[in-house]
Amino acid sequence: MNMPYRPLGASGLKISALSLGAWVTFGKQIGDSTARKLMHTAYDSGINFFDNAEAYADGEAEIVMGKILQKAGWRRSSYVVSSKVFFGAEGDRPNEDGLSRKHVIEACHAALRRLQVDYLDLYFCHRPDPTVPIVETARAMHDLIVQGKVLYWGTSEWSAAQITAAHAACARLGLHAPVVEQPQYNLFHRSRVEKEYATLYRKFGLGTTIWSPLASGLLTGKYREGIPPGSRLAAPGLEWLRDIVSGPGAALRLAAIPKLAKIATELDTTLPRLGVAWCLKNPRVSTVILGASRVAQLQENLGAIEIVERLTPAVLARLDTISRPVAE
Numbered sequence: 523m524n525m526p527y528r529p530l531g532a533s534g535l536k537i538s539a540l541s542l543g544a545w546v547t548f549g550k551q552i553g554d555s556t557a558r559k560l561m562h563t564a565y566d567s568g569i570n571f572f573d574n575a576e577a578y579a580d581g582e583a584e585i586v587m588g589k590i591l592q593k594a595g596w597r598r599s600s601y602v603v604s605s606k607v608f609f610g611a612e613g614d615r616p617n618e619d620g621l622s623r624k625h626v627i628e629a630c631h632a633a634l635r636r637l638q639v640d641y642l643d644l645y646f647c648h649r650p651d652p653t654v655p656i657v658e659t660a661r662a663m664h665d666l667i668v669q670g671k672v673l674y675w676g677t678s679e680w681s682a683a684q685i686t687a688a689h690a691a692c693a694r695l696g697l698h699a700p701v702v703e704q705p706q707y708n709l710f711h712r713s714r715v716e717k718e719y720a721t722l723y724r725k726f727g728l729g730t731t732i733w734s735p736l737a738s739g740l741l742t743g744k745y746r747e748g749i750p751p752g753s754r755l756a757a758p759g760l761e762w763l764r765d766i767v768s769g770p771g772a773a774l775r776l777a778a779i780p781k782l783a784k785i786a787t788e789l790d791t792t793l794p795r796l797g798v799a800w801c802l803k804n805p806r807v808s809t810v811i812l813g814a815s816r817v818a819q820l821q822e823n824l825g826a827i828e829i830v831e832r833l834t835p836a837v838l839a840r841l842d843t844i845s846r847p848v849a850e
């Protein structure tokens with residue numbers, strides 16, 4: 523398997539088409555030795571981007587990743603690592619979360635310490651913060667870039683209007699503008715990436731590092747018969763996520779799974795590979811961030827690269843017919 527690399531939007535950064543994220547797994551659901559094996563399997567397969575955030579396991583995910591990076595001794599130039607600021611890592615006093623200049627800068631320093639790196643390649647605003655002027659956040663990001671602590675900044679789950687406002691402020695004040703957005707994108711969650719952001723790709727060359735390509739595992743088919751023990755939806759603390767199998771529209775999405783599985787079989791592949799390959803097929807996607815609690819899952823999902831070419835316009839049209847009516 524040859525890992526393709528894509529430009530991160532209009533920036534000069536080259537990012538592997540598949541990447542690996544730490545949410546739920548690192549520092550929480552899986553042991554450190556599984557986390558290490560996942561990162562080595564990823565790196566050896568050509569993955570060059572590892573995604574993290576201050577909030578993942580309250581900072582523990584960054585600590586685990588930092589130790590693995592340190593021990594692996596990979597050239598710093600050979601990988602891209604991110605953090606995200608907004609939800610906070612420790613403490614719940616004022617200014618310990620959000621996008622104020624104080625928290626953006628303190629959270630960056632904390633992420634650098636936990637990840638044991640001198641700079642973050644990508645630093646995301648994990649959500650918009652309506653209590654802080656966008657210009658304050660943009661200037662804090664710009665200053666971190668000028669100081670060499672961050673190379674590129676971006677947003678996650680910001681509206682098109684908010685991203686446009688950030689660009690306007692940066693253009694007006696001569697600040698480094700955001701180059702990337704991290705939205706959810708999968709067969710069951712399409713509209714923001716496909717419709718809302720359409721003008722942003724043209725106007726700003728926005729790159730995307732998309733999350734939950736398998737809708738937290740739903741698109742693997744594992745939840746067809748209920749919630750298996752040991753799976754993400756069975757994990758304590760993630761009760762809110764169970765809406766994807768029991769909330770509004772869930773029955774329709776579950777009913778779509780066998781139809782998708784039939785197409786996967788016809789293409790001589792598996793459901794997880796089909797779901798990931800479908801995300802890869804969208805040229806607006808710079809990288810698909812994979813999540814895995816086992817090495818075998820990662821190996822399985824890496825195989826998606828090989829089936830992208832099987833997704834002909836006719837196959838994509840059939841997938842649209844199944845997913846569009848049930849997708850958000």
Ligand code: NDP
Binds near residue numbers: 678679704737740
């Ligand atoms: P997915 O939708 O791909 O879900 C991954 C989970 O699905 C795995 O942990 C595993 O869970 C299950 N799974 C994956 N592959 C298989 C397989 N082949 N067979 C069976 N089960 C499988 O991605 P994530 O939701 O994990 O998102 C990926 C990354 O995106 C995160 O790690 C994070 O970095 C980022 N992210 C960013 C967000 C943001 O707000 N910016 C929000 C969410 C994620 P299990 O084995 O436990 O059932």
